[in-house]
Amino acid sequence: MSLRRTPNPNRNHPVHCPYCAGTALFPNEETEFAWKCHDCLRIFEAKFYGQDDPFTRPSLAPSTSEAYQLSLEKHHVVL
Template sequence: MSTSGSERAVPYYCPFCASEDLWPAGEKHGEWECRSCTRAFGLRFVGLVTRS
């Protein structure tokens, strides 16, 4: 997935059924639909983790 704020994050698999039949959906960036299991989901970059 992309980590840049200006680019779209692109999933490779559906998080519910692992299908690759994904299409952009919705009006916001990062919203996707799986045409195999008919679920819609969103991706967003939360931040970087700092390890001590």
Template sequence: MSAKPIYHCPFCAEEDLRPVEEPRGAWACGSCVRVFSVTLHRTDLAEAGPVTREEQR
């Protein structure tokens, strides 16, 4: 599975990002020179509350 695009650096909020090979799925920020990865572990539906029909669209 390939890494999904990240649009903003979580540290400086800049958009100057590029994927890096190592570690797998990581991104490099050209503005603050940090290398980071973002991982979604799960969606906690119990905490989300009920979903309305409009939200399902």
């Protein structure tokens, strides 16, 4: 029997308590994502749910060969 839990790769590591800005944060056994602030004794979770798509997506960068051809055309180089 192991007393250590397997590490949770999705656990985030907050730097400051969101309630009192304290830095004495320790993982808590309440949930897999819980942290306990030893300054204000609050227990909270820090989770990352994903990222929204941007309003405008940047255009794709040209491939190396496309960029090379564009550069040749720009500088009027004839091979």
